[in-house]
Amino acid sequence: MNARDIFGGGVAVITGAGAGIGAGLARHAHRLGMSVVLADIDGAAVAALRDEIVADGGAAVDLACDVRDPEAVAALAERTYRDVGPVRLLINNAGVEQFGYLWDTPVANWNRVMDINVSGVFHGVRAFLPRMIAAEAAAWIWNLSSIGGVATVPLQAPYIVSKHAVLALTECLRLEVQLAGHDDHIHVQAVLPGAVKSNIFEAAGGVSADLAGADVDAADSQRDAMLAIKAGAMDPLDAAEVLFEQSAHGGFYLLTQPEQVRSAMTERAESLRTLTPPQLRNKGRFESAEH
Numbered sequence: 001m002n003a004r005d006i007f008g009g010g011v012a013v014i015t016g017a018g019a020g021i022g023a024g025l026a027r028h029a030h031r032l033g034m035s036v037v038l039a040d041i042d043g044a045a046v047a048a049l050r051d052e053i054v055a056d057g058g059a060a061v062d063l064a065c066d067v068r069d070p071e072a073v074a075a076l077a078e079r080t081y082r083d084v085g086p087v088r089l090l091i092n093n094a095g096v097e098q099f100g101y102l103w104d105t106p107v108a109n110w111n112r113v114m115d116i117n118v119s120g121v122f123h124g125v126r127a128f129l130p131r132m133i134a135a136e137a138a139a140w141i142w143n144l145s146s147i148g149g150v151a152t153v154p155l156q157a158p159y160i161v162s163k164h165a166v167l168a169l170t171e172c173l174r175l176e177v178q179l180a181g182h183d184d185h186i187h188v189q190a191v192l193p194g195a196v197k198s199n200i201f202e203a204a205g206g207v208s209a210d211l212a213g214a215d216v217d218a219a220d221s222q223r224d225a226m227l228a229i230k231a232g233a234m235d236p237l238d239a240a241e242v243l244f245e246q247s248a249h250g251g252f253y254l255l256t257q258p259e260q261v262r263s264a265m266t267e268r269a270e271s272l273r274t275l276t277p278p279q280l281r282n283k284g285r286f287e288s289a290e291h
């Protein structure tokens with residue numbers, strides 16, 4: 001079955017739909033004939049995307065929602081089931097980046113990454129999955145991890161931690177859905193994108209110059225290095241098409257750039273198997289960041 005057969009006519013809820021990968025997923029879901037519920041902390045961004053999709057003949061609803069707030073995510077589920085219909089696809093996509101040495105990272109920035117990237121996914125599962133189970137219709141949950149979910153990267157530790165966590169959460173969730181006997185209609189899948197064009201590096205947290213001795217240059221140079229990768233990154237609409245087709249084919253790990261992400265997976269598996277400690281790569285790139 002292809003993605004249109006499976007998802008066409010259904011309802012998709014996408015968090016962080018206002019930009020980047022989430023907006024690409026929303027546009028492609030619309031092209032497949034889905035009704036889309038666009039949720040984002042940036043209400044103006046999702047309102048503009050709703051107008052675009054509606055003007056193109058689609059069905060779209062926008063809601064301002066901060067995924068850090070469990071009550072806001074519960075209200076998103078409540079309104080979706082009441083006003084739009086049963087959800088065929090929930091995409092827990094909202095996520096943020098953070099640059100700098102871990103010991104320079106402001107507590108608020110650490111909490112921001114964990115609250116959005118990890119707790120936001122948990123809140124989505126808690127708000128939607130019981131309703132999906134009760135509806136007894138086929139439903140999918142995609143959680144956004146990353147190639148960073150199988151990698152170790154200096155100067156991005158909070159983000160990398162969060163993406164490993166989302167991967168583990170999603171793997172455990174899949175087992176729990178099986179254990180509880182709901183895998184006949186509930187499909188849990190982990191999304192691991194490689195580099196995709198988005199606003200994530202511009203919106204990322206950094207290091208405060210107010211903190212005595214904090215290495216602001218290290219954080220800034222890592223942000224610059226990541227921004228440089230953006231030029232060769234994948235278009236979000238292309239990424240969305242790949243992910244929808246892979247999901248329809250039933251795999252668990254959905255990879256925007258299968259070759260690149262699988263190579264990181266193999267490397268991770270191999271370093272654990274051989275007990276090889278994490279290795280610094282492209283050390284030149286981090287030279288300005290060395291203490």
Ligand SMILES: NC(=O)c1ccc[n+]([C@@H]2O[C@H](COP(=O)([O-])OP(=O)(O)OC[C@H]3O[C@@H](n4cnc5c(N)ncnc54)[C@H](O)[C@@H]3O)[C@@H](O)[C@H]2O)c1
Nearest residue numbers: 016018019020021041066067094095146195196198199200
């Ligand atoms: N872009 C990439 O190369 C890449 C690679 C791997 C994984 N990812 C993951 O993809 C997901 C989307 O990232 P992106 O690159 O499109 O980023 P982006 O910054 O372009 O978009 C993220 C969206 O999330 C929204 N958002 C931020 N905080 C929120 C909150 N508290 N509640 C609701 N919405 C919130 C933002 O307003 C924005 O619209 C993230 O989980 C990210 O970790 C991205």
